[in-house]
Amino acid sequence: MGCAMNENEGGILLNVTGVWKAYQRNAKSVEVLKNADIQVQAGEVLGIVGASGAGKSTLLHIMGGLDRPQKGRVEFQGRDIFAQKNGYLEQFRNRHVGFVFQLFNLLPDFTALENTLFPGLIAGQDEAKLHERAVELLTQMGLKERLHHKPGELSGGETQRVALARSLVNAPNLLLADEPTGNLDSRSSDAFMDLVRDLNRRFNQTFVIVTHSPRIAKSLDRVLQLVDGEVKPIDKELIL
Numbered sequence: 056m057g058c059a060m061n062e063n064e065g066g067i068l069l070n071v072t073g074v075w076k077a078y079q080r081n082a083k084s085v086e087v088l089k090n091a092d093i094q095v096q097a098g099e100v101l102g103i104v105g106a107s108g109a110g111k112s113t114l115l116h117i118m119g120g121l122d123r124p125q126k127g128r129v130e131f132q133g134r135d136i137f138a139q140k141n142g143y144l145e146q147f148r149n150r151h152v153g154f155v156f157q158l159f160n161l162l163p164d165f166t167a168l169e170n171t172l173f174p175g176l177i178a179g180q181d182e183a184k185l186h187e188r189a190v191e192l193l194t195q196m197g198l199k200e201r202l203h204h205k206p207g208e209l210s211g212g213e214t215q216r217v218a219l220a221r222s223l224v225n226a227p228n229l230l231l232a233d234e235p236t237g238n239l240d241s242r243s244s245d246a247f248m249d250l251v252r253d254l255n256r257r258f259n260q261t262f263v264i265v266t267h268s269p270r271i272a273k274s275l276d277r278v279l280q281l282v283d284g285e286v287k288p289i290d291k292e293l294i295l
């Protein structure tokens with residue numbers, strides 16, 4: 056790809072400590088995260104598994120600064136992301152984190168290329184360089200012939216690869232993916248995970264991937280399990 060991806064050089068990239076999150080439901084408070092801790096190492100591909108409703112998406116959203124915990128800290132480069140001055144959180148989300156969701160979240164009226172450009176335009180990247188990088192990323196994803204197609208004209212696998220290109224356009228330190236292959240057939244899912252591996256190997260790109268798939272979980276560097284609101288290590292060999 057020929058583009059500097061980020062400055063990940065080992066060590067803890069994101070340090071989540073004592074995170075607590077409860078939702079109000081029918082006038083009752085339901086505790087989803089209770090003292091959840093996660094240390095994401097720079098350059099790893101980390102998996103998060105857990106039963107449906109265990110709080111995986113909630114945790115991922117908090118890690119990416121999309122949602123606030125009631126207690127606890129999320130530290131990036133030694134700073135508590137929720138305790139900084141105006142504008143920090145938006146900047147953190149836009150420049151340092153990339154998100155890939157199961158439902159892709161692409162804008163339907165814009166082409167693959169335009170969707171990929173958006174986060175870079177918001178970040179104020181130089182337009183010519185941004186365009187070059189977006190085309191390069193989409194080409195890398197095997198989408199050179201699909202640059203001007205809208206999401207409705209793409210397959211599920213292609214759409215998800217556009218979402219991956221879009222999430223990488225600002226060279227984020229951390230890529231957070233919530234069930235990224237949940238809607239894909241096994242071939243597209245394998246192709247997506249091959250790209251993840253390739254990005255990790257070539258650019259030391261750090262990933263946190265929430266997955267229900269035992270096959271994907273087993274292929275990751277390290278897997279954590281969310282149980283009763285807490286994060287616990289799990290032996291990959293024991294994942295069925």
Ligand SMILES: Nc1ncnc2c1ncn2[C@@H]1O[C@H](COP(=O)(O)OP(=O)(O)OP(=O)(O)O)[C@@H](O)[C@H]1O
Nearest residue numbers: 078079080087105106107108109110111112113114
């Ligand atoms: N905004 C909200 N308001 C109220 N309850 C919520 C909200 N978001 C999530 N929840 C509840 O919190 C719990 C955890 O949800 P979350 O989506 O984090 O779980 P999950 O592990 O990602 O589940 P799944 O694997 O099914 O996607 C669920 O019981 C869910 O219903």
